[in-house]
Amino acid sequence: MYQFFVDDAQIGREFVTITGEDVNHIKNVLRMKAGEKIRISNQQGRDYYCEISEVTDTFVQADILNEDAASTELPSKxxxxxxxxxxxxxxxxxxxxxxxxxxxxxxxxxxxxxxxxxxxxxxxxxxxxxxxxxxxxxxxxxxxxxxxxxxxxxxxxxxxxxxxxxxxxxxxxxxxxxxxxxxxxxxxxxxxxxxxxxxxxxxxxxxxxxxxxxxxxxxxxxxxxxxxxxxxxxxxxxxxxxxxx
Missing domain, CATH: 3.40.1280.10 (SPOUT methyltransferase, trefoil knot domain)
Known part of the structure; x- marks a missing residue:
């Protein structure tokens, strides 16, 4: 499962909107389609399992399936x-x-x-x-x-x-x-x-x-x-x- 990072402003109640360089990577390099699962983090320790619902030239939308994806961080900094x-x-x-x-x-x-x-x-x-x-x-x-x-x-x-x-x-x-x-x-x-x-x-x-x-x-x-x-x-x-x- 591929991982992507977003800002909090890109996270809604039901879906996440991916923009920037990752859009080209998802669309043209990974060639991902609607229905595929991805993992998204907000860079501050909040993780989400998501399913891609729409892929365009400027954004990728992914529906949130689980807001409580297990953290992968060590318990100490x-x-x-x-x-x-x-x-x-x-x-x-x-x-x-x-x-x-x-x-x-x-x-x-x-x-x-x-x-x-x-x-x-x-x-x-x-x-x-x-x-x-x-x-x-x-x-x-x-x-x-x-x-x-x-x-x-x-x-x-x-x-x-x-x-x-x-x-x-x-x-x-x-x-x-x-x-x-x-x-x-x-x-x-x-x-x-x-x-x-x-x-x-x-x-x-x-x-x-x-x-x-x-x-x-x-x-x-x-x-x-x-x-x-x-x-x-x-x-x-x-x-x-x-x-x-």
Missing amino acids: IYLFQGIPKGDRMETVIEKAVELGVYEIIPVAMKYCVVKLDAKKEAAKVARWQKQAEAAAKQSKRSIIPKIHPVMSYKEAVEYAMQCDVRLVPYENERGMQGTREALSTIKSGTSVSVMIGPEGGFAEDEITQVKDSMQVISLGKRILRTDTAGIAVMSMLMLELEME
Whole structure:
């Protein structure tokens, strides 16, 4: 069943009206017809099972069959702070983290980041990353589209992460998984969690020093993970810990 996102203004008492780019996708790419079922979310956690009743060049109308479609969101909000990687690895992080239930992704400019984005490139990149998050949210039947923030400095990222209830920093020089297990076991439904992931070059020592008294520095095992693997590994651990049904 295909997934689509709409604004609240497009949701009526008995039907939903889909407009914009999704109309062309439904009509000309998916070639969907009246009678086919789709899933629609309002980007704020409300979900609907619907049946297409009309397909035109400018809109698609779908009758609401069930307003209580089961939410696909994790019971806690996970904020992934990702040191900007080179090449297309950020796209991999976004796609997989969205599939695993991330709430927001914050690109972070750290000391050892290989990539340095100027303002013009940054705006284009963030817009592209947000589109990718939307595509991944549709594919994985999310109830929301996770937000991709503009790039933050490390200082800005730490200040933002401090608003979360639990703050995790996977660090390649940390040893022992017992601390990781203990940290994960404290995370309960409704708890907000920040995860700070270093770039290809790893965290600078002063970056770890800045957070070691206010965040939980944890290990991800004996092997050194690539930056695009580390965030996905933590998201998988959190999904296992939080998703009880």
